[in-house]
Amino acid sequence: MAEIVIERAVKRFGKFVAIDDVSLTVHDQEFVVLLGPSGCGKTTLLRAIAGLGMLDDGRIVIDGRDVTYLPPKQRDISMVFQNYAIFPHMTVFDNIAFGLKMRKLAKETIRERVDHAAKLLHIENMLERYPGAMSGGQRQRVAVARAIAYDAKVLLMDEPLSNLDALLRLEMRAELKTLLARLGATTVYVTHDQIEALSMGDRIAVMRAGKILQVDTPTRVYDLPANQFVGSFIGNPPMNFLYGQVRRQDGATKIKIGELLITPPEEMQPPLRAYEGRHIYLGIRAENMEALTQPSPDTLPVTVEVIEPLGSQNLLTAHIEGGMLKISTHPDFPATTGGQIWLRFPVRKIRWIDPDSGEAIVPDLEKVLA
Amino acid sequence: MTETTYPDRIKPITPSAERLDAQRRRAKLAHAVRRASIYILAVAIAIWILLPIWLIASMAFSTPADVRAFPKQILPSPFSTQTLEFFLNTQGIINSTINSLVVAVLALVISTLLAVPAGYAIARYLFPGRDAIRLGILSVRAFPVVVLAVPLAVVFIRLGMFDKVHSLAMMHAALTLPTTILVVASVFASVPYELEEAALIFGCTRAQAFWRIVLPLALPGIAAAAILTFVLSWNEVFAAILLTISNRTLPAQILYTLDKSGDPFKFAGGFFMLVPSLIFIFFIRRYLFNMWGQINK
Numbered sequence: 001m002a003e004i005v006i007e008r009a010v011k012r013f014g015k016f017v018a019i020d021d022v023s024l025t026v027h028d029q030e031f032v033v034l035l036g037p038s039g040c041g042k043t044t045l046l047r048a049i050a051g052l053g054m055l056d057d058g059r060i061v062i063d064g065r066d067v068t069y070l071p072p073k074q075r076d077i078s079m080v081f082q083n084y085a086i087f088p089h090m091t092v093f094d095n096i097a098f099g100l101k102m103r104k105l106a107k108e109t110i111r112e113r114v115d116h117a118a119k120l121l122h123i124e125n126m127l128e129r130y131p132g133a134m135s136g137g138q139r140q141r142v143a144v145a146r147a148i149a150y151d152a153k154v155l156l157m158d159e160p161l162s163n164l165d166a167l168l169r170l171e172m173r174a175e176l177k178t179l180l181a182r183l184g185a186t187t188v189y190v191t192h193d194q195i196e197a198l199s200m201g202d203r204i205a206v207m208r209a210g211k212i213l214q215v216d217t218p219t220r221v222y223d224l225p226a227n228q229f230v231g232s233f234i235g236n237p238p239m240n241f242l243y244g245q246v247r248r249q250d251g252a253t254k255i256k257i258g259e260l261l262i263t264p265p266e267e268m269q270p271p272l273r274a275y276e277g278r279h280i281y282l283g284i285r286a287e288n289m290e291a292l293t294q295p296s297p298d299t300l301p302v303t304v305e306v307i308e309p310l311g312s313q314n315l316l317t318a319h320i321e322g323g324m325l326k327i328s329t330h331p332d333f334p335a336t337t338g339g340q341i342w343l344r345f346p347v348r349k350i351r352w353i354d355p356d357s358g359e360a361i362v363p364d365l366e367k368v369l370a
Numbered sequence: 371m372t373e374t375t376y377p378d379r380i381k382p383i384t385p386s387a388e389r390l391d392a393q394r395r396r397a398k399l400a401h402a403v404r405r406a407s408i409y410i411l412a413v414a415i416a417i418w419i420l421l422p423i424w425l426i427a428s429m430a431f432s433t434p435a436d437v438r439a440f441p442k443q444i445l446p447s448p449f450s451t452q453t454l455e456f457f458l459n460t461q462g463i464i465n466s467t468i469n470s471l472v473v474a475v476l477a478l479v480i481s482t483l484l485a486v487p488a489g490y491a492i493a494r495y496l497f498p499g500r501d502a503i504r505l506g507i508l509s510v511r512a513f514p515v516v517v518l519a520v521p522l523a524v525v526f527i528r529l530g531m532f533d534k535v536h537s538l539a540m541m542h543a544a545l546t547l548p549t550t551i552l553v554v555a556s557v558f559a560s561v562p563y564e565l566e567e568a569a570l571i572f573g574c575t576r577a578q579a580f581w582r583i584v585l586p587l588a589l590p591g592i593a594a595a596a597i598l599t600f601v602l603s604w605n606e607v608f609a610a611i612l613l614t615i616s617n618r619t620l621p622a623q624i625l626y627t628l629d630k631s632g633d634p635f636k637f638a639g640g641f642f643m644l645v646p647s648l649i650f651i652f653f654i655r656r657y658l659f660n661m662w663g664q665i666n667k
């Protein structure tokens with residue numbers, strides 16, 4: 001059992017607030033990804049969990065023990081650093097064995113654990129080499145092997161794949177995921193790469209400017225972003241946001257985009273009523289719109305400006321009143337540049353966004369559960 | 371074979387084979403010239419340094435008569451240790467050599483023991499007055515030995531430390547400390563802090579992290595600073611003359627007897643001054659190069 005509880009953590013650098021009243025619980029054996037743009041405080045938060053930078057306020061509890069003021073060695077954590085931090089004056093073996101030697105384990109135990117970790121990362125034939133003579137990918141493997149050989153309850157990783165080239169990153173991503181699932185350590189993983197976050201995490205904590213905006217499963221973060229920032233930061237292309245006018249018609253609240261009237265589902269009616277007479281944003285993913293070649297009821301005509309064939313899909317860019325719209329279609333969909341297509345918006349796939357706060361408008365039920 | 375036809379505007383631009391060849395030859399020549407000039411420069415520098423050393427060494431192993439002769443020979447012939455023997459048998463030379471060694475080693479130890487913690491603190495900790503202290507350390511260099519030595523002699527006499535080997539060693543350590551502290555600090559600063567943090571994560575206390583990670587990586591730079599102290603102390607003559615009378619160091623002793631002696635004595639003395647520094651640098655030289663290639667990255 002190693003649960004990490006962060007309560008109202010605050011970290012300042014001078015006047016600058018790097019971590020702004022953050023609370024987060026990582027369950028036992030869970031894999032949580034801290035995701036956010038560069039400079040949003042991910043590393044700072046991870047270092048606070050590690051004990052490499054004291055919090056100015058708040059608490060950190062690991063496995064039921066308040067570790068807020070304990071040095072790293074008393075927290076039972078291990079870590080993979082962004083630049084690997086492999087000791088250059090030690091062989092790969094000594095690097096992996098370092099933490100075990102500090103724990104004064106028996107020689108045979110150390111040998112066994114190092115061999116095991118090295119095998120898991122396929123570096124068992126490099127144990128006698130010095131890191132200076134290794135490639136970035138190999139050093140990265142050494143760093144991971146060192147972290148898992150230490151066998152701590154909590155594993156922290158700071159952008160472990162960011163220094164690898166694209167192909168290697170893809171390969172390591174899958175490998176790390178299998179490996180970490182097998183180890184069952186409670187893991188906090190920092191990345192600014194949303195694909196990495198979506199593909200690896202049990203849950204994703206999206207951060208911006210020192211705050212956590214949303215903590216949810218990858219599917220929920222993707223489909224139901226808590227606000228406009230999360231929607232546009234996650235996903236490639238980012239979520240579309242259409243500007244629509246809320247009005248009352250035929251005894252229901254409806255949203256008018258161009259000539260199209262969209263009727264929100266039952267549970268959205270009460271919260272949207274308050275917006276009648278004003279505008280809101282409708283957030284929708286590129287792949288969630290239905291593209292048609294013929295006019296049909298309840299569709300919005302748009303003109304295709306760019307067609308980008310991406311192999312498994314075609315990405316269309318269309319101009320609409322007040323902005324751009326990205327639509328992903330099947331490669332066979334017969335769109336032409338400059339031609340017209342008609343879009344249908346499935347109401348269940350729409351996220352309704354308050355234009356002033358950028359926050360999603362949610363039905364009361366969801367508000368209570370969230 | 372079919373010729374690919376291109377529309378006019380995307381015709382591939384391939385330079386003719388001859389032009390490529392000429393270009394390649396020019397590049398090769400330029401490369402050769404650059405290499406050659408680097409070698410010539412290196413050889414010139416080596417000769418510039420080695421020639422006097424060779425002259426001194428060959429004179430030291432010639433007979434006193436050959437030393438006085440002119441033009442000088444390139445090789446000592448006949449080979450003889452007469453000159454050196456004469457020098458070594460001169461009153462006070464052996465004693466002052468031992469004094470010099472003791473002073474230099476003591477100065478090295480004192481200076482290193484102080485410079486390592488001071489350099490580490492300056493490199494790693496943001497403490498109040500850090501910049502002032504850094505400036506203060508540097509400003510010590512602004513006081514020439516000439517200014518310091520006489521008042522120091524007075525103080526040393528008063529404290530009963532005058533004419534002692536360890537007092538001179540302290541003086542020499544003080545002279546080199548500003549430089550060694552700054553050298554050592556910059557070496558510590560070049561060891562990535564992340565490595566120290568990794569050590570903390572994997573079970574080290576701060577002291578252990580320093581001892582196991584930072585110190586081994588900083589050793590080359592610390593060795594360089596130590597050499598600096600040793601060589602400076604070995605060569606330093608002004609403070610040595612002022613602060614000692616009966617316990618003279620080698621340079622002080624040689625200087626003292628210089629005007630009373632002839633060329634053979636001078637060459638033998640010069641050679642004798644040279645050798646310990648060379649041996650010392652020879653043994654410590656591997657620490658001057660980084661043993662494990664580039665640190666990190």
Ligand SMILES: Nc1ncnc2c1ncn2[C@@H]1O[C@H](COP(=O)(O)OP(=O)(O)O)[C@@H](O)[C@H]1O
Binds near residue numbers: 013038044045
């Ligand atoms: N030691 C420090 N001193 C001052 N500012 C810092 C320090 N470390 C981080 N910061 C600032 O805190 C913010 C968050 O940094 P960081 O946690 O490294 O972001 P990231 O999400 O990219 O990992 C950044 O704006 C950074 O400039």
Ligand SMILES: [Mg+2]
Binds near residue numbers: 042043044159
């Ligand atoms: Mg970071």
